[in-house]
Amino acid sequence: MRVGIVGGTGYGAVELMRFLTNHQAVDKIYLYSQSKQGTYISDVYPHLASIINVAMEELTVDHVVKHVDVLFFATPPAVSYQWIPALLETDVKIIDLSGDFRLDDPAVYEAWYKKTTASRDYLKQAVYGLADVYPDKIKQAQLIANPGCYPTATLLGLLPIIDKSFIDVDSIIVDGKTGVSGAGRSLSQGVHYAEMNENMRAYAVGSHKHTPEIERFLAEKTEKSIFINFTPHIVPMTRGILVTMYVNLTAAISRDTVQTLYESFYKERAFVRVKENHSLPETKHVYGSNYCDLHITVDQRTNRLIIVSVIDNLVKGASGQAIQNMNLLYGLNETEGLNLSPLYP
Template sequence: MNVGIVGGTGYGAVELMRFLTNHQAVENIHLYSQSKQGTPISEVYPHLASIIDNPMEELTVEHVAEHIDVLFFATPPAVSHQWVPALLETDVKIIDLSGDFRLSDPAVYEAWYKKTTASEAYLKQAAFGLADVYPEKIKHAQLIANPGCYPTATLLGLLPVIDQDFIDPQSIIVDGKTGVSGAGRSLSQGMHYAEMNENTRAYAIGTHKHTPEIERFLSEKTEKSIYINFTPHVVPMTRGILVTMYVNVTKNVSEAAIRERFISFYQDRTFVRVKPSHSLPETKQVYGSNYCDLHITVDERTKRLIIVSVIDNLVKGASGQAIQNMNLIYDLDETEGLNLSPLYP
């Protein structure tokens, strides 16, 4: 197949290239950039020289319709929604990594992202691309809203138990930690080496734009309005996310029983690994891979369920999951192009 990547200069795009150049079903990769048209990608990312050296092209609906089977948007918010309505008139499959189609209500999007997005009709047309939970919906969709990095780690940790009657879904506290690549490649003072090295800080307390995405799918699962406390932190590492979730247990249920629930929920999902009780997950154990590692503890003293989830924010939290969604759409082996060991150490 022929694939296109819009936003070819960002971290999400370069990770798409890393995996797609090793994907057996991908014949050609077209790179689109409004700011770098005509520039070979190796001038932006020299490490790609001799692997992929395509010049970046101008994005047009006509070019996509003629040359592309599946198009990835690895763009900032409020870009993809300007293109998607016209592209949906073609046969191209669209996988949007930006967040423009993750929320079903335009007013909610505007409140959290401080930008406008597509009309409600297009938002409702998008399938949410949490590949390990909604594969059947993804297989039949033309437009995929690829999940955010924090929502991927959090929802994979909470969805197996959110509708079980042994927890209180209104007691959820989510503590997230991410590496600096989560902020993208654009320069900002807070990401300078002198500001970030040997430093950890919380940010966007109560206002992070991924909050309504998490709440939306927890609410849909329970058929009740779910609200969470979510506090993200940035830590001095390049990539990776570790999320710790706390939720009150309302019945006397054993840790082993909850672990069995998780194992059953993900029994056919290659990329979700439920860790044994003695093995706590670490970001290094999923570095550079499409895996999500989960660990479950029941604190008998406080009657809380504690779930730890780790992913690579650029892979499972973005490009890797996007390719997993592409594989689902085309009925390919779900691991095609992604079956790589995490990088260690």
């Protein structure tokens, strides 16, 4: 197949290239950039010179329709919504890595993102691309809203138990840690070496734009409104997300029972690994890969369930899951192009 990537200079796009150039079903890759058209990708990322040395082109609907089967938007917020309505009138499949189509209410999007998005009619056409939970819906989609990095790690950790009677859904606390690549490639003082090295800080406390995305899909399963406390932190590493979730228990339950529940929920999913009791997840265990590692603890002293989830924010939290969604769309093996071991050390 022929694929296109919009936003060819970002970290999400370069990760798409890393995997797609080794994907057996991909014959051609087109790169689109409004700011860098005519520039060879190797001039931006020299390490790609012998792998995908093509020039970035201007994005037009006509060019996409003529040359592309599936189009990835690896763009900042409030870009993809300007193009996708016209593309939905064609046969092109679309996988949007931005947040523009993850929420079904434009007013909610504007309140959290402080930007404009598509109308409700278009938002309703998007299928949420949490590949390890909604594979059947994804297979039928034309437009996939690829999940955010924090929501991927958090939802994979909470969805197996969110509708169970033994937890208090009003008690959920989500503590997240991310590497600096989550801030993107643009320069800013907050990720300057002297500011970030040997430092760690919370940010967007009570106001992170991924909060309504997490709450939406938890509420969808429970059929009741859910509100979480979510506090993200940035730590001095390049890649990785570690999320620790705390949920109050309403009844006595053993760790083995919860472990069995999680293992059953993900038994058909190649990229979610439920760890044994003695093996706590680390970001290094999934570095550069499409895996999510989960660990369950039942703290009987405090009567809480504690879930630890780790992913690579640029792979499982973005480009890897997008390719997993592409594989589902085209009836390919879900692991095609992605079945690589994590980088270690």
